[in-house]
Amino acid sequence: NAGVMQNPRHLVRRRGQEARLRCSPMKGHSHVYWYRQLPEEGLKFMVYLQKENIIDESGMPKERFSAEFPKEGPSILRIQQVVRGDSAAYFCASSWAAKNIQYFGAGTRLSVL
Amino acid sequence: DQQVKQNSPSLSVQEGRISILNCDYTNSMFDYFLWYKKYPAEGPTFLISISSIKDKNEDGRFTVFLNKSAKHLSLHIVPSQPGDSAVYFCAARGETSGSRLTFGEGTQLTVNP
Secondary structure (H helix, E strand, O other), rough: OOEEEEEEEEEEEEOOOOOOEEEEOOOOOEEEEEEEEEEOOOEEEEEEEEEOEEEOOOOOOOOEEEEEOOOOOOOOEOOOOOHHHHHHEEEEEOOOOOOOOEEEEOEEEEEEE | OOOOOOOEEEEEEEEEOOOEEEEEOOOOOOEEEEEEEOOOOOOOOEEEEOOOOOOOOOOHHHHHEEEEEEEEEEEEOOOOOOOOOEEEEEEEHHHOOOOOOEEEEOOEEEEOO
C-alpha cells in the first residue's frame, strides 16, 4: 500500500493524557500536512512540515500541540493534556513537492473522555 | 472568517442526471482550487483541480468551472452514479497562503438509484 498511512485509526484518551498521532507519507513524498476536522465542519489546516523542518504552523494552537517530521520515521502530531474540545478527526496529507496535489490518509479519530 | 464557503449542506440527485456542487470564495489571492470527495470513515480523495488561469477543467465525468469575477466555482458530475454519493469538499490555496489548503464545509451528495 503506497498511500498515506495514519495510525492509530481510533484513539481514546482521558482528559489530561497525551495523544500521539502518526503519519507515514506516500512513498517519495517529503512534504506533510496536518488538518483537523471538527464535527459538521470542514478540514482546518494545522501545520506543514518537511523533513526536520516546520514550514508553516500558522494553524496550530499555541499551547499543548506540537508536530515533528524527523529524518527517519513518521511525522508525529502530539497533543499534551488533552481536553474534550480536542475530540476530532485528524488527517494527514502528503505531497511530492510544495504546492503539489495533497493526498490524504484515512485519519485518526481522537475521542477525549 | 470563512474564506471558502459551500452554501448547500446537501444535494440529492437521480442516477444518470447531472450533479452541480457550488463553492464561493472571498480571498482574491487564491489561485488554485481543488475538489475532494470523502466517504464516511475515510480520508478525502482528490478529484480534480483548476488553476486561476483557466475557466474550465474536465476529467471524465467531472468538470470544474471557475468564474473569477464572481469568485465562484462549481463541480459538475455527469452522469451521476450511486457510487458518487459522498461529501464533496472545495479547497483553495494562494500565493499568500503557501501550500496550505483552505476548505469549505462540504456538501453531502446523495445519488438515488
